[in-house]
Amino acid sequence: MLGIPLERDRHAAELRSALGGLKGPLMKVAQLLSTIPDALPKEYVQELSQLQADAPSMGWPFVKRRMASELGPGWQxxxxxxxxxxxxxxxxxxVHRATSPEGRKLACKLQYPDMSSAVEADLRQLALIFAIFERTDRAISTRHILTEIGARxxxxxDYEREAKHARLYRHMLDGVPGVHVPEVVGxxxxxxxxxMEWVDGRRILDFVEDNPEARNELAMNMFRAWYVxxxxxxxIHGDPHLGNYTVRADRSINLLDFGCIRVFRPDFVKGVIDLYDALRHDDRDKxxxxxxxxxxGNPSKELVEVLNIWARFVYAPILEDRARPIEETNGVHYGRETAEKVHAELRRVGGIAIPREFVFMDRxxxxxxxxxxxxxxxxxxxxxxxxxxxDFDVATLEARQSAALAAQALPPPE
Known part of the structure; x- marks a missing residue:
């Protein structure tokens, strides 16, 4: 935009290097953007997707002050x-390991100070980045993406809200095989x-390296944990980051983090299922x-055809009744090619504003x-x-959702 040449590959690598040592929301924003198709050019996605939420920890003097501010001077x-x-x-x-007076193993997640100001500052910077991006490429309007990322x-x-989300997940996944949600210590x-209670487990890729025969069982447990x-x-749990779950010795999954949770209107869920049926039966009206x-909104015929390119990619694994590896149609190279094709077509038809609901569902x-x-x-x-x-039914989902949210004093979907 300024007429200055930019080597995207080198600049993206330098950006990842700079972000990798940061604490604060900017690293989390980078992780979010790296998984939202077309939010950033592919060179940046490739580098930012390598970010891991594994920043250096703060020292004991800091921890003592922060714990005293939360639980009082006699917190120990x-x-x-x-x-x-x-x-x-x-x-x-x-997160710190701890033990209750009764001997129960605990996990204490302590927030860094002044994170609210940091979030607002980073969101202002993100708005500027998006504005520059849209000046150079009008295929995607990012205003709803920014609003949704900011809200989440x-x-x-708010860890009190996260505690409610954790209790909600314990309720929703109660009796579901292969999934565990730790109990909140209020x-x-x-x-x-x-x-929360401390739950033992290993990182999923480490577990699979030692137990390769567990791949399919772990995948099914993960599928149930997200989609039940x-x-x-x-x-929906909007953050399938590798650090947000572990694997127990019996191959069941521990869900560990409940900060990024999105509640949808029942009508939206019906739309997800209806789009699947429309693709399967080539029903344009549906x-x-x-x-x-x-x-x-009211998509044109051309826009529907473009959106269907991406939808067929996302839905492909569930369109055929057979066991299959997901990389048959959802491999990295095919996904990149699909995203590039969609991006080019969106530019051709005049661009699109991504709805808020799409952001974390797609992520x-x-x-x-x-x-x-x-x-x-x-x-x-x-x-x-x-x-x-x-046996999906909108009215049944609405009643079930309303009761579950009310039990945790959580607001209805936006």
Whole structure:
């Protein structure tokens, strides 16, 4: 835009290097953008997708001050033990192992100070970045993407809300095989401190390296962990980041983080299922109606054809009733080619404003798909999907969702 040559490959690598050592929301924003197709050029996506939420932890003097500000000056008496060194450190806070007076193992997630100001500052910078991007490429309007990212990031700062989300997930996944949600310890939690039971587990890729025969079982557990809440309650976990779950010895999944949760209108969930049916039966009218439910307004015939290119890529694994590896149609190279084709077509038809609802639904689908790619799992995705949606009914979902949200004092979907 300024007439200055920019070597995207080198600049993107330097950007990842700079962001990789940061704490704060900017690293999380980078992770989000790297999984939203066409939000950034592919050179940046390739580099930013390598960011991991594994920043250096803050020291013990800092931890003591922060814990005192959350639980009071006598906070150490509330624990039998509290490890001085963080077990994990991420973009917004760090986790310490602890032990309750009764001997229960605990995980205490402590937020870094002044994160609210940091979030707002980074969102202002992101708005500027998006404005520059749109001046150079009008295929995608980013205003709803920015609004949605801002809303979810602000929610992630509220650990009391995350505690409600964790309890919601314990309810939604109660009785679902292969998935565990740790219990919240309410009297040791505040708006900036979240204490939960400690659950033992290994990183999924480390587990698979030692147990390659577990690939398919782990993939099915992950599928249920993400999509049982969505199709039965209209709730999606918007962050399938590898650090947000671990694998237990029995191959079940521990869900560990509940900051990035999105609740959808039941009508939107119906639109997701209707779009699947439209693609399967080549029903253009049903596709148009589905896109309206997704928030795409009144799409033209040309725009529907472009959107269907991406939809066929995302839905491909569940369109055939057979066991299959997900990379048959959802491999990295094919996904990049599809995204580039969609981007070019969007420019041709005049661009599009991505609806808010699309952002984290698509991110969850693409992020989870990348996990399945890494697992190299071969599963009948069609059967898993139909097992969840076979008895779908909007009124039933609405009643179930309303009761579950009310039980946790959570607001209805936006």
């Amino acid at each position: 008496a509330k624990f039998r033990g509290f490890e001085h060194t963080a077990a994990a450190a991420a973009s917004l806070g760090q 990031l602000r929610e992630e700062l 009297d040791l939690s505040t708006r900036r401190l979240l204490t 809440p969505f199709y039965r309650y209209g709730v 596709a148009v109606d589905a896109y309206r439910r997704w928030g795409f 969850a689908a693409i992020g989870l798909g990348s996990v399945f790619l890494r697992l190299r799992a071969e599963v009948n995705w069609f059967a898993l999907f139909h097992g969840l949606v076979g």
